[in-house]
Amino acid sequence: MRRPFPNRLARIALLAALLPLPALAQAPGQDSVGEAAWVRKRTAQLQALDKVTARITVLDATVNQPVRFGxxxxxxxxxxxxxxxxxxxxxxxxxxxxxxxxxxAPPAFRGWMLANAPAAHMLEHPVYDLRILDCR
Structure with a gap:
């Protein structure tokens, strides 16, 4: 008996195509069924951890303004x-x-970080951890 999707990659591609796009991908102010709109903010509050020294720092980062940590x-x-x-x-x-x-070199990280799901998409770095706490 032949299987309809013989390899794992084809099954993953089909699953990805069937999943709904998250609300973040929508235009600002546009609601999807059962979800409230996201509101744009100008400042992100980030928590940075230096794994070597165990130093935790809270950073306020304005949108499009680089900040340094280590x-x-x-x-x-x-x-x-x-x-x-x-x-x-x-x-x-x-x-x-x-x-x-x-x-x-390419960026060490580029993507969305979610406050309520920090492990969903995170910076993978041998020395530093970074997470979003809030947007203001």
Whole structure:
């Protein structure tokens, strides 16, 4: 008996195509069924951890203004929060570059970070951890 999707990659591609796009991908102010709109904010509150020294620092990063933590340059490209009458949550589109290494190297991280799901999409770095706390 022949299976309809013989390899794992084809099954994953089909699953990805069938999943609905998240509300973050929608235009600002546009609601999907059962979900409130995200509100754009100008400042992201980030928590940075230096794993070597165990130093935790809270950074306030203005959108499109790079901030430094150790050898990292962190640029918040977008910061969205839920309206006050909804369950609190924040999401930030962040680009992180490490100054150690080649200047032409790709970013150490580029993508959305979610306050309520920090492990969903996180910076993978041997020395530093970074997470979004809030958007203001």
């Amino acid at each position: 050898s990292l340059t962190i640029t918040v490209l977008a910061c969205n929060a839920r309206p006050p009458d909804e369950v609190p949550d924040a999401a930030a589109f962040i680009e992180v570059r490490d100054t150690v290494g080649s200047p032409n």
